[in-house]
Amino acid sequence: MSTQQTAGRGAGTAPRPAGGPNGRRPARESFADRLAARLGSNSLIGLFGKLVFLGVVNGMGLYAVSTLLPARAWTPLAVVLIATIAIDVVYLSKRTLPLKFLIPGTIALLVFQVYPVLYTAYIGFTNYGTGNVLTQEQAVGRILATSTRVPEDATRFRSTPLVDDADGTLALLLTDPDGDVFLGTEAGLEPLTDADVAGEGRDITVRERFRPLTLGEAQQREDEVLAFSVPITDADAADLEEGAAADAITVQTFTTAAVSVTALEYDEGTGTILDTTTGLVYEPVMGTYTAEDGSTLRPGFRDVVGFTNYQQVLTSPAIRGPFLRVFVWTFAFAFLSMLTTFVMGLALAMALNDPRIKGRRFTRSLLIIPYALPSFMTALIWRGLLNQSFGPINRMFDWSVPWLSSQAFAGALPKFSILLVNLWLGFGYMFLINTGALQAIPSDLTEAARVDGASGWQAFRNVTLPLLLVAVGPLLIASFAFNFNNFNVVYLLTGGGPPIGGTPTPAGHTDILISYSYRLAFESGRGQDFGLAAAVSSIIFVLVAVFSYIGFKRTAVLEEIN
Amino acid sequence: MTSWRKWLAVVPTAALVLTACGGTEQAAEEPTDEPTAEEPAEPVEEEPAEEEPAEEEPAEGDEGEEIARADADLVIWADDTRAPILEPLAEEFGQAEGISVAVQEVPFDQIRDLVSVQGPAGQGPDVFIGAHDWLGELAENGVVEPLDLGGAEGEYLDVAVQAFNYDGTNYGLPYSIENIALVRNTELAPEPAETLEDMVEVGLAAVEAGDADLPVAWQQDPGDPFHNYWVVTGAGGYVFGQDDAGSYDADDVGIDSEGGLRAAEIFGELADQGVVNSDVTYDVMIDTFGSGRAPFAITGPWALGDFGDVDFEVEPLPQVDGNDPGPFVGVQGVMVSAFAENSLAATTFVLDYLGQEEVQLELYEAGGRPPALVSAFESVQDDPVIAGFGAAGETGRPMPAIPEMGAVWEAWTAAYQNIFSGNDPEAAFQEAADQIRTAIDAG
Secondary structure, three states: OHHHHHHHHHHHHOOOOOOOOOOOOOOOOOHHHHHHHHOOOOOHHHHHHHHHHHHHHHHHHHHHHHHHOOOOOHHHHHHHHHHHHHHHHHHHOOOOHHHHHOHHHHHHHHHHHHHHHHHHHHHHOEOOEOOEOEOHHHHHHHHHHHOEEOOOOOOEEEEEEEEEOOOOOEEEEEEOOOOOEEEEEOOEEEEOOHHHEEOOHHHOEEOOOEEEOOHHHHHHOHHHHHHOEEEOOHHHHHHOOOOOOOOEEEEOOOOEEEEEEEOEEEEOOOOEEEEOOOOOEEEEEOOEEEOOOOOEOOOOEOOEOOOHHHHHHHHOHHHHHHHHHHHHHHHHHHHHHHHHHHHHHHHHHHHHHOOOOOOHHHHHHHHHHHHHOOHHHHHHHHHHHOOOOOOHHHHHHOOOOOOOOOOHHHHHHHHHHHHHHHHHHHHHHHHHHHHHHHHHOOHHHHHHHHHOOOOHHHHHHHHHHHHHHHHHHHHHHHHHHHHHOOHHHHHHHOOOOOEOOOOOOOOEOOOOHHHHHHHHHHHOOOOOOHHHHHHHHHHHHHHHHHHHHHHHHHHHHHHHHO | OOHHHHHHHHHHHHHHHHHHHOOHHHHHOOOOOOOOOOOOOOOOOOHHHHHHHHHOOOOOOOOOOOOOOOOOOEEEEEOOOOHHHHHHHHHHHHHHHOOOEEEEEOOHHHHHHHHHHHOOOOOOOOEEEEEHHHHHHHHHHOOEOOOOOOOHHHHEOHHHHHHOEEOOEEOEEEEEEEEOEEEEEOOOOOOOOOEHHHHHHHHHHHHHOOOOOOOEEEOOOOOOHHHHHHHHHHOOOOOEEEOOOOOEEEEEEOOOOHHHHHHHHHHHHHHHHOOOOOOOOHHHHHHHHHOOOOOEEEEOHHHHHHOOOOOEEEEOOOEEOOEOOOOEEEEEEEEEEOOOOOHHHHHHHHHHHHOOHHHHHHHHHHHOOOEOEHHHHHHOOOOHHHHHHHHHHHOOEEOOOOOOHHHHHHHHHHHHHHHHOOOOHHHHHHHHHHHHHHHHHHO
């Protein structure tokens, strides 16, 4: 920006600060100009502009750091730091200055493409999903927190948390269902008489020592209050008619307390959890605390599980069953979608490229409409149009064609419908790029071919098409890759259906890999399975990458021919 | 200056890669159709390099939107109908207890995921309103706090208490129930339908006479286990076995039980008669019944607002094979996050405050669903619509909250679709049951 635009002016007023043949700079150059040159600018104004720019960059970087640091968002923090430092280094040294053309694109590439791919690959090696969303530390905390249970038929008390203002000691004023009043302290349970309690409601005092805690105060000392428990002796338990397992009275809410039992203990040394009632030891295995007899504790935690997800995709009979059919149809769908939209787009572009046609601009604008509308809306509209009993298309012709639900011939009709709708959605884009590419082909080439006696078809086949393919070839590959993952159309139009009969997992005739893996990961089994979804996504990514690579190789060959 | 064009090219490419590799969920919202896949690494102008790193923040990857936790001691998340009612109540509670309270409006369908994702990161609510069938996932994830109703269980409808009981532990305070019922157009069908056969007969006669387009406006598209479950239970089938406390057992799949197969047979007959088919979407159901072109609709309270000026009655679902049908019942309730910053205040607010009858009645007035507290439920029985849905729900079963239910929807939907396309009904249910067992074993 600044440096380029001021270059001319800088060259006019001051000599370009490049060294002479012997490396000596002209002596009349001022210190400021030398400094500017050293920092890679051609003039003071350029330097000033650059400093303002860097100031803004660093300011924004600092702001981002100040918000990310408290949030403990380490990855974004590292990205911001590295990016800011990289920009500073590049701009403050003349040697590295040319890199400025690369750096924004590189950062965007890393953040938007490399990071998601790596992160997805990483998730593919974990068990992240329903039941395993917490970190190990959080999971242990939850397991222990829920292990304090109130047994059925346990005595429940009306309770008021109390505090001794002198030393901050906590206590509970407890009233059992029979109306007997107790004071619960860390030492145990003591019966109270009327003489011990003075006042009422919020102004109550117990033994002239304790007063009620307000909820606001309780919140300040929340951990203490929640952890506060009144141990009960066997004699107390017998009085309260509790079972032998009862061991403490704990706070349930601000106004209730109950006799509870704690069953689990965490062993810091071995990292295992011990069930004190059964003696079972739970060890962390693949993200779940599991005992020798196979029983487990809930919740599990996120853990790296190696190739389990990949193994499941490739070997589980439940998944492998329909996988091949889906795989083949995915290729057919992507290739045919690409081909049909290209042929139709090209035909229309050729037709509208003919100067004899009137109102070309207007027609062109109309043709782009399907492409301009969001596909998730139009796909749903098409779903309505193609409805067998109520769809306008069947009603108009008084047909009863099961456009989206016929199971005959491996769902040939729904497959056809999906290709048709995708043609409608996609030809506008192909029309657009073909129009552009056609206008770039000099018309004298085709004219020369015609003069040489070639027919219209021959001229198109041997001159226009090869030249066109050089330009649009990469876009055709992109279109193939896009349709390979065209979740919208499939999911919204048919939901993958109609169902294929006799498969071990639900699969539909029009399911492509991405919609099928969506079913597997989010709509079947036990809730969501991000790990499995990421594994399938990684496999699809590799497939698309391989086919795109092969495709690009082939278009490169095409280019050499020309 | 063409640099902004280049940016336009980079963005959809990035989006494509994100959808291809990252959360597949995002794909549903992905609006671009054919991306202009240009070279992504193209050099761009200097300025915009700064913003992107900060935007990468959602480390969990999949949830598009984040809702920041409000800055208050007690934060409550509720959807747009309940938030305004909770607001003054929460305010009152906060003032009485000397703490600051905030009620945040969060779209209902986002609350569950956000609690799972943002809760552990300390950005979730303390208290949230939700449906009981979220419980399985929330409890398995360890993000919801067990709630001890403290002996108040008897004050709530049995189905509501059962619903919030997951694996022997209670996790929420129920406040309303909802279920489907038979909605009858009093003009086309003057008499209540006592049995399934009655309903079909009246419906088919109305279509025959040209008074109706559909014998029953019965949502399928392409199959709807939720709207069909009453027939299954009426025929003696069930989805998962239940123990005495009402907890569902994932190892006991009842879709291909004797009663389940009888239900399949009934659906085969209904499909032959043209009573059910895959083409009736929610919109078609609303359209046909709302324009007076169907004598019956099988739907829930959520649809009534769209029925226009049709005169209708809400009644219990007709009997199947002489048995009372049991539709799925959904229960809404208030839950406490396991990562509540202030769980003492949260549980106190939920148990001591929201359990009161007046609060339940106020929530009822906003939501128009039968309250879960028995005393409140009884006091609203003079509203015939609520009484109708309440009566229909009395024989209902809580929708299973176990995560294995995820496997059921898919497979069972496909089974209904197979039946409606003319395949063997019993084989379809058998296959669905097998698929569900496979999915559960694999998970």
